[in-house]
Amino acid sequence: MELKLLGANDQTAGKVEASDSVFGRDYNEALVHQIIVAFQANARTADRQQKNRETVKHTTKKPWRQKGTGRARSGMSSSPLWRGGGRAFPNTPDENFSQKVNRKMYRVGLCSILSQLAREGRLSVVEDLTLDAPKTKGLVQKLKGYGLESVLVITDNFDENLYLASRNLHNVLVVEPHQADPVSLVYYKDVLMTKGALAKVEEMLA
DSSP states (O other): OEEEEEOGGGOEEEEEEOOHHHHSOOOOHHHHHHHHHHHHHHTOOOOOOOOBTTTSOOOOSOSSOSSSSSSOOOOOTTOTTSTTOOBSSOOOTTOOOOOOOOHHHHHHHHHHHHHHHHHTTOEEEESOOOOSSOOHHHHHHHHHHTTOSSEEEEOSSOOHHHHHHHTTOTTEEEEOGGGOOHHHHHHSSEEEEEHHHHHHHHHHHO
């Protein structure tokens, strides 16, 4: 598998050889959907709580007598059927939304996404991506030179200048190879990798 190597002014400087086992797989839509849903579910926090009929504020007095009124029987105002009553199956802070995904499935899903990005021409490689100063303007100009706007940048080493310059841009995210997740890979229009990051991704997913 060959990936395009970008140069200045959005010019293709050549091709980079990439592993077929990582960037040459068939697209498995069902698996990609499963790992994205699981990733988002595992990020959820159980921070909501509702009251059941025991904890809601109520009186234990019977609203009306059992017989003779023509109305349905009612025991107390905390019934889930009543306005202001407790919930039948309330949400609690100890809810667990996590979904288990096997490590092999997760890796194959990431390979499937990367392979599809490569086929669509949305995955590019650069020799290196660094900044002399943590200036957002410098990063914007550099990305415009590559013809990129909405982009996930994967670098082999943490560059503080690059990170500081990108954190004010809502359409740019800079991560290291082990931080690349399926949601980000799908969300951004393009993915830009350094050569060092490409080697690390192949090592992680091969």
